[in-house]
Amino acid sequence: MARTAARPTRPRPEAPAPPPAAARVPARRTTHWRDAALLVALGLVGYGWATLQGRPDYAIAILIGCPLLGLVMGISGERRRQRMLTQDRVLEALIAEPALRFARLDRRSVRLTRWTRWRSGDGSRELWAKRWLGLPRRIRVRFAPAARDADPEWSSLLVDIIANRLQAHYEITRLDHIACEMWIDLATLEEGEGIEPPRAQVRAVRALSKLIDPSVHLLDVELDDSEELKSITVSHEAAEKMAGAGAQTRVERIISTMHPGRWRAHWDTVNDTVRFEVRPTLPGSVWLPTDMPVDVEDLLANYDKVRIRYGIDEDGEEISWAPAIVPQMLIIGGTGSGKTATTHAIVGEVTKYGWPVWVLDGKRVEFLKHRTWPNVQVVATTVAQQVAFIHQVWLLQQERYRLMEEEGLTPADFEPLVVILDEWAEFVSELYDWYGSIKVKGDPTKPPTLREHASLVRKARTARIHLIQTMQRPDVALFGGGAGGEVRSNFGQRISVGRLDPQGAMMMWSNPSTGTTIPRGVRQRSITTDADGQPVEVQCYRFPSMTAPDDSEEGRLREQLRPAESRWPRLLILPPEQRDDLDGSGEVPIGFWDYAETDWVRADARPDLDPVVQSERRRNAGDARMAASTMAVLGLHPSELTRDIDPTTPGQRPRLRPVERIEESDDEYVDEYDVPINLDDYSGYGPEIRVLPTDLQIGDLIQVEDAAGAWAVVDELPEEDVLDANLTVISWRDDSDQAGAISLPTDTRIAARRPEEHS
Numbered sequence: 135m136a137r138t139a140a141r142p143t144r145p146r147p148e149a150p151a152p153p154p155a156a157a158r159v160p161a162r163r164t165t166h167w168r169d170a171a172l173l174v175a176l177g178l179v180g181y182g183w184a185t186l187q188g189r190p191d192y193a194i195a196i197l198i199g200c201p202l203l204g205l206v207m208g209i210s211g212e213r214r215r216q217r218m219l220t221q222d223r224v225l226e227a228l229i230a231e232p233a234l235r236f237a238r239l240d241r242r243s244v245r246l247t248r249w250t251r252w253r254s255g256d257g258s259r260e261l262w263a264k265r266w267l268g269l270p271r272r273i274r275v276r277f278a279p280a281a282r283d284a285d286p287e288w289s290s291l292l293v294d295i296i297a298n299r300l301q302a303h304y305e306i307t308r309l310d311h312i313a314c315e316m317w318i319d320l321a322t323l324e325e326g327e328g329i330e331p332p333r334a335q336v337r338a339v340r341a342l343s344k345l346i347d348p349s350v351h352l353l354d355v356e357l358d359d360s361e362e363l364k365s366i367t368v369s370h371e372a373a374e375k376m377a378g379a380g381a382q383t384r385v386e387r388i389i390s391t392m393h394p395g396r397w398r399a400h401w402d403t404v405n406d407t408v409r410f411e412v413r414p415t416l417p418g419s420v421w422l423p424t425d426m427p428v429d430v431e432d433l434l435a436n437y438d439k440v441r442i443r444y445g446i447d448e449d450g451e452e453i454s455w456a457p458a459i460v461p462q463m464l465i466i467g468g469t470g471s472g473k474t475a476t477t478h479a480i481v482g483e484v485t486k487y488g489w490p491v492w493v494l495d496g497k498r499v500e501f502l503k504h505r506t507w508p509n510v511q512v513v514a515t516t517v518a519q520q521v522a523f524i525h526q527v528w529l530l531q532q533e534r535y536r537l538m539e540e541e542g543l544t545p546a547d548f549e550p551l552v553v554i555l556d557e558w559a560e561f562v563s564e565l566y567d568w569y570g571s572i573k574v575k576g577d578p579t580k581p582p583t584l585r586e587h588a589s590l591v592r593k594a595r596t597a598r599i600h601l602i603q604t605m606q607r608p609d610v611a612l613f614g615g616g617a618g619g620e621v622r623s624n625f626g627q628r629i630s631v632g633r634l635d636p637q638g639a640m641m642m643w644s645n646p647s648t649g650t651t652i653p654r655g656v657r658q659r660s661i662t663t664d665a666d667g668q669p670v671e672v673q674c675y676r677f678p679s680m681t682a683p684d685d686s687e688e689g690r691l692r693e694q695l696r697p698a699e700s701r702w703p704r705l706l707i708l709p710p711e712q713r714d715d716l717d718g719s720g721e722v723p724i725g726f727w728d729y730a731e732t733d734w735v736r737a738d739a740r741p742d743l744d745p746v747v748q749s750e751r752r753r754n755a756g757d758a759r760m761a762a763s764t765m766a767v768l769g770l771h772p773s774e775l776t777r778d779i780d781p782t783t784p785g786q787r788p789r790l791r792p793v794e795r796i797e798e799s800d801d802e803y804v805d806e807y808d809v810p811i812n813l814d815d816y817s818g819y820g821p822e823i824r825v826l827p828t829d830l831q832i833g834d835l836i837q838v839e840d841a842a843g844a845w846a847v848v849d850e851l852p853e854e855d856v857l858d859a860n861l862t863v864i865s866w867r868d869d870s871d872q873a874g875a876i877s878l879p880t881d882t883r884i885a886a887r888r889p890e891e892h893s
Contacts (some may be wrong), residue, residue, distance in 0.1 A: 157266050158521050162222075164215050173204030190853045220300070221246045224273070227299050231291065243277070246270035250320075269302050273318040283311060290348040292341065293318060302331070304337040304824035306348060321352060332361040334393065338410070339368070341392060341856040345385045346408075347372035353407065363393055365411035373406050386410075388853045391865040395749045396849070414448045415871070418656050422479045422675040424694040430488050435761035437598075441481045444476065444629070445660065445672040452664055453672050455627050457550065465604040466642060471632025472658030474500050477556060477604055478677040482695050484552050485509040490702040492527065494520050496557030496564075503680030505746050508700035512707065517568040518729045519559060519707045521583050524732040527553055527599060528586040534597035548598040553590075555603040574725050582726065591624045601625075616723075629662045631674065631846075635818060635889040636833055644668055650833030650889070651849035655869035700712050704737035706744060721745045816845065824883040827852050827862035835887040838876065845887065849873065854880075 184193035225244040248271035254720070266779070282288040289306060294508025296318060297304050307319040319341070343350045349371035356365040376382060382401055389410050390397040396413040399716040423443065429436055441454035455463060463480075467473035481491055482505065491510045495501040496517040502767055505513050537543040562584070569581040594601060608622055614681060622641075630642050634649040642661075643649060648669050649661040657676040678692035710728040712721050741747045819835055830836065830852050835845040846866040855861035861877040864884075877885060 155708075162215065162218055164211060167208050167211070169211070170204035170208035173207065174201045177201050178202070182771075205290045208722075213267060217246065217270075220267070220270075224296055224299050227295050228275075228292065231295060243275065245274045246272075247274070248272045258314065265408070269300060269320055271320045275316045275318065277314050277316065279314055281314070281886075282881065283309065283314070283316070286348060290344060291315075292316070293348055294343055295339050295343055297336075297343075301333070301336060301635075303336050303343070303352070305351060332357060332363075334361060334363045335366070335734060337392065338363055338366050338389065341389065342366075342368055342370075344856055345388060346370045346376060356407075356411075363410075363412075365409060367407060367409040368418065369405075369407045371406065373403065376401070376408075377403060377572065387850050387865075388856060388863070389849050391853055391863040392856070394874050396867070396873045406591055410501065414450075414749040416446075416448050416656075416659065416671065416673045416869075418673070419658075419676055420446060420673050422482055422677050422695060423693060424691065430486070433488060434546065436487070437550060440487055440489075442480060443675065444483065445479050445671050445674040447661065447664065447672050450796070453664065453670070457600045459593075460626040461598075461600050462591065462625045463600075463602045463629070464608060464622070465602065465629045465631065466606060466608050466634075466638065466641075467604075467629075467660075470631075470657075472660075472674065472676075473604055474556070475676055476556065476629065476631055476658055476660070476674040477602065478504075478680075479675040480602060481507070481510065481554065482677050483675075485697050486695075488697070488699070488701050489550050489552055491552045492523065493554040494523050494556060494561065496520075496555070496559075496561040499876075500556055501554070505691075507680075508697040509702050510704075511702050512705040512734075514707060518709070520563070521568075521581070521726070521729050522707045522732050522734075524583050524586050525588070526734065527594075531590060531594050531597045531599055534599075535593070538596075541741075545596055545598055550598045550600060552592075552600045552602065555587075556599060558603050559607070559609075571725065572724065572726060572729070574723060577726055582730070588621050590616030591621045593755045595624075607638050629660050629674070631658060631660045634661075635829075636892065637889075639833075645669075647832035651847045651867050653867060653869050653871040656871055659871075704746070706735050706737050706740055708733045708735060708740070708743065742805050819887040820888055822885050823889055825886050826883055827864055827878050828886075829879060830864060830886060831888070833889055834863065836866060837885045838874070840869070854878055 157584060177196055177198075180196035180200060181193045184190070184196055186661040208416065222241070224246065227240065228244065249268040265294050275292065277283060277292075278454060289309070293304055293306060295628055304318045305321040306316060309318045310316070317643060335352075336356070339350065339352055346368075347370050350647060351369045352366070353369055354365075357365070358364050376385070382399065385408075386397065389399070393412075397410055398413050400409045400411075402408065427436075427440075438458045440455055440458065443452050443454045445453045446673045465473055467476075478501075481493075481501075484491055488509060493501045493504060493510060495513055495515050501510075501513045502515070504510045512523070514520045530673045534543075534548055537547075538545070565581050565583060590599065590601060603625065628642060630638070630649045633652040633654055634642065636646040636650060639648050639650050640646045652659050652661065652671070656673075658676060660672050660674050661669050662672050664670040678688040678695065680692070682688035682692060684690070684693070709733045710724050712724065713728075737744045737746070816835070830848050832848055832851060834848045834850060837844060838846040845884055846868040848864060849867040850865035852862050852864050855863050855877050858877070862880045863875055863877050865873070865875045867873045
């Protein structure tokens with residue numbers, strides 16, 4: 135049987151294994167310094183020979199010319215050596231990345247050409263060296279046929295490695311898939327320029343090339359005096375990739391953490407461009423504008439046009455409330471944040487339009503001076519008055535609903551009423567205590583006032599009754615328990631003044647990070663909704679103090695804001711009258727409904743009960759001081775302070791003597807903006823802990839040396855440094871509204887404090 139010889143098999147070629155990351159190309163042999171030394175020696179010899187020949191002119195020329203020529207040769211050769219060394223380092227960096235599949239240390243694979251010329255710069259040694267060496271305008275790269283050169287990620291990685299090694303921005307200008315060659319050009323220098331761009335600009339363009347697409351091309355850049363970026367505009371060819379809001383937000387967040395300050399972006403998805411710019415700085419205080427609205431004679435005619443201004447955004451655009459569109463407003467903020475000052479400004483703006491305003495003063499003293507402000511009809515301070523107040527607003531709502539149901543009226547027939555419910559949580563707490571003291575058999579378990587309030591929140595808008603409710607936290611329990619969330623959602627216009635904790639931010643904005651980075655050192659800095667319904671940071675308007683002297687700048691501003699006409703008379707809530715029992719056996723205890731349904735009268739009808747009239751019986755400084763002293767409250771009167779006291783009557787309190795006028799004191803008026811905020815108080819935050827940078831959340835506190843205080847708040851989620859995967863970038867904002875970013879090794883722990891959780 136014939137045997138068939140086996141066909142010899144051709145061994146399958148194997149791709150050579152890539153060299154290790156530490157592989158180096160062989161060192162180049164250079165002779166420039168040796169040649170320079172020979173020229174110097176030749177100059178010395180020539181000098182001696184010319185001298186011996188009696189030719190001193192030749193001797194001097196040779197002595198100067200040969201060493202000078204040698205110096206030029208040495209410097210030129212050294213620059214060429216450094217450029218060749220740079221080319222070798224680029225090749226080694228490309229080979230060290232296995233994904234690029236550069237398998238051989240072949241100098242023909244990378245060629246750097248068209249180097250930029252030297253140009254003088256500042257005195258920095260590093261910058262001087264870079265400018266002396268220059269940058270290659272064009273880089274030619276030859277890659278293996280097995281490379282994934284059609285993959286944008288492969289191209290991006292290659293360009294990123296080159297840009298990282300040369301510390302400049304490059305872009306692909308030509309790619310030949312057949313010849314396996316790529317041309318990469320310097321993108322940050324214009325033709326004829328020979329100066330290296332600022333590092334901040336280079337970092338930004340490189341980062342955007344990696345975050346968006348290698349096709350990113352610089353269109354415009356704006357720098358400040360220190361060569362830090364103020365704005366940068368680029369084009370790209372990744373329209374589909376960057377169409378989503380999530381992708382845009384991530385790029386914005388990373389760029390913001392990489393550069394000083396707080397940044398924002400304007401995406402032009404039609405022209406495939408994006409502009410990044412430093413956010414404008416909001417002012418720390420803005421007065422309510424004094425201009426008066428026009429065409430306010432008929433409250434019904436201009437109702438739909440009314441815009442209640444209450445602040446400005448970072449672009450200087452006014453933020454306003456349109457009651458006809460969003461009827462109810464909710465304002466929250468902690469103590470000292472400027473919540474009440476913001477409400478005062480809103481009252482001042484509303485009364486300009488001639489709208490009546492009713493005020494429930496939960497703290498009893500925040501709106502006392504507004505009793506005489508035009509178009510403020512009533513300020514309820516005691517719980518008994520406040521119960522009657524809410525009941526009367528509820529009755530007005532019910533009557534307007536009856537008119538619509540039975541008599542064919544429409545909401546367009548009703549004049550608007552603005553109801554201020556200030557410090558609602560404080561009122562609810564006082565209400566429960568008060569209700570327990572007057573509750574009688576048969577009364578409901580909870581005060582009916584809360585049920586009436588819930589009804590107002592749901593239905594008052596149709597009756598053109600506009601609620602403005604302020605509180606420190608929008609807890610569901612304060613809106614009526616289990617159904618409180620539904621009641622709270624009826625407040626469409628919202629303002630959160632000052633910094634929020636994550637729980638409050640979630641209640642207010644359905645986002646645990648919104649409003650948690652507001653600087654504590656700036657009063658009335660707030661988060662509200664813009665015309666598109668998106669949360670935006672604003673500085674709310676400030677209203678002049680009601681106690682500022684009339685001849686002061688603030689007092690004069692207050693008078694400019696005062697409406698010229700008071701259309702609505704002031705009202706008083708009368709105390710309920712005591713009733714006798716039917717059988718004459720005694721008096722019937724005054725119950726809840728006696729307080730709720732008590733009579734209201736015009737203030738001028740009962741001057742004996744008008745607190746404004748009574749306050750005109752001024753006290754002198756001594757009487758006021760004695761009446762407010764702790765000794766007077768306890769009924770213990772030092773002999774030197776007693777006035778008109780009968781010593782035989784135990785516990786008798788001093789009788790205050792009326793005087794013709796009060797003696798104004800220079801220290802009576804204190805500008806609340808001049809009262810320093812205690813920035814050392816970090817109540818609401820837990821103890822110091824050590825965490826990894828990647829574990830930080832928006833709203834956490836970290837220790838930063840550059841911050842105004844000991845702690846700064848994290849205002850963006852930490853991100854991996856685009857230019858160094860071993861670093862994590864943390865963006866911070868301090869209490870004085872200064873912002874910055876730090877880069878830390880990912881495995882390094884940092885001191886932090888976290889907001890305490892509230893039940």
